[in-house]
Amino acid sequence: MNKERYIKKLETIKATGNYRTLREIEQNGFLIHAQGREMLNLSSNDYLGLSTNPQLAESFRSETDIMALGYSAASSRLLSGNHQYYKMLEDDLADWYDKEGALVFNSGYHANIGILPALTGKRDLVVADKLVHASIIDGLRLSDAQMLRYRHLDYEHLRSILTQHREEYEQVFIVTESVFSMDGDVADLQQLCELKKEFDAFLYVDEAHAIGVRGTNGLGCCEEQACTEDIDFIVGTFGKAFASMGAFVVCEEIFREYLVNTQRSLIFTTALPPVNVAWTRFILNKMPDFYDLRIKLARVSERLREVLTDKGFETRGSSHIVPMVCGANENSVEVADLLQDNGFFALPVRYPTVPKNEARIRFSLNASIPLEDYECLFDFLLNGME
Numbered sequence: 001m002n003k004e005r006y007i008k009k010l011e012t013i014k015a016t017g018n019y020r021t022l023r024e025i026e027q028n029g030f031l032i033h034a035q036g037r038e039m040l041n042l043s044s045n046d047y048l049g050l051s052t053n054p055q056l057a058e059s060f061r062s063e064t065d066i067m068a069l070g071y072s073a074a075s076s077r078l079l080s081g082n083h084q085y086y087k088m089l090e091d092d093l094a095d096w097y098d099k100e101g102a103l104v105f106n107s108g109y110h111a112n113i114g115i116l117p118a119l120t121g122k123r124d125l126v127v128a129d130k131l132v133h134a135s136i137i138d139g140l141r142l143s144d145a146q147m148l149r150y151r152h153l154d155y156e157h158l159r160s161i162l163t164q165h166r167e168e169y170e171q172v173f174i175v176t177e178s179v180f181s182m183d184g185d186v187a188d189l190q191q192l193c194e195l196k197k198e199f200d201a202f203l204y205v206d207e208a209h210a211i212g213v214r215g216t217n218g219l220g221c222c223e224e225q226a227c228t229e230d231i232d233f234i235v236g237t238f239g240k241a242f243a244s245m246g247a248f249v250v251c252e253e254i255f256r257e258y259l260v261n262t263q264r265s266l267i268f269t270t271a272l273p274p275v276n277v278a279w280t281r282f283i284l285n286k287m288p289d290f291y292d293l294r295i296k297l298a299r300v301s302e303r304l305r306e307v308l309t310d311k312g313f314e315t316r317g318s319s320h321i322v323p324m325v326c327g328a329n330e331n332s333v334e335v336a337d338l339l340q341d342n343g344f345f346a347l348p349v350r351y352p353t354v355p356k357n358e359a360r361i362r363f364s365l366n367a368s369i370p371l372e373d374y375e376c377l378f379d380f381l382l383n384g385m386e
């Protein structure tokens, strides 16, 4: 047994400014307590602030027999873990999206590492945006399909790949996120729908950061851009704006049936606790009520981008994920420390997670934070950063 390799690798990770630790934190609504300080939490994916909303929790408790549901499914969905709430949730999802079928998974990671490997084989091609999430990349590593990447949001590049390669493959899947997790920018789903029709391809859209936040009813960018019908696989996660855990795909029934029979990350894992599935369904059916929160989130995000631009920082995107580009890894760590010293819990995202010299602070905003607190942040960014 030789531990030298692991020790060396950890040393390299430290030397390149990429060492990670698990912080000890305590959360109190939109506040976070860490390193002996109380800070505004600007790093959570609880975009609507639902996870600590006491009225919602109380309302769920009053209408649900939590003890009867139980805290463990104790089995895979394919064995005895398929609690009746799964069917209720999947029926509701299919109705909301007006699709034939919906299938719920344990997490977005499970969905993305499982769906594409199940659906694709040696004679197929997957063409993915250069910035798709690690879970999609891991899924493609598990797939036998050939993978090509198009430059981020560059649909001319995608078109040229499809023009060149479509005929060589049996099935082609175009894969994108809708709101991108690091740049906060948004895919043009209408254009992707046109391309998928023109080249007879499937379109797979991961709405992890858009569901709950975009669209009149919170169904995501597919609702906002009016193209739900044309997207073959819409994936959403429940661990972010839904304040829960799990994920889903909505698609045609034939594909649902196929995934139930072939998707390893669905078959070979214990099902979510029934209480969790019931809570997700409770939140789903309340989603239209959070319209005002979605509007507030969009306005505050826009204001933050203005403040950063006024102060000379590069920022990107058009969503509630607002990057503040700082350059080298070390700069982003310094800026994050300064923000945290002043009560703002925002974290650096460094190379290699993002391209070299594009290390950044990733502000991930939350609609439950009062406007006065956001004003303090804006004031600090404008006047307190010298």
Ligand SMILES: Cc1ncc(COP(=O)(O)O)c(C=O)c1O
Binding pocket: 106, 107, 108, 109, 110, 112, 133, 135, 177, 181, 206, 208, 209, 237, 238, 239, 246, 247
């Ligand atoms: C685009 C995207 N898809 C999937 C996931 C994974 O979702 P989950 O946290 O439910 O595993 C993430 C997580 O951040 C993500 O950003």
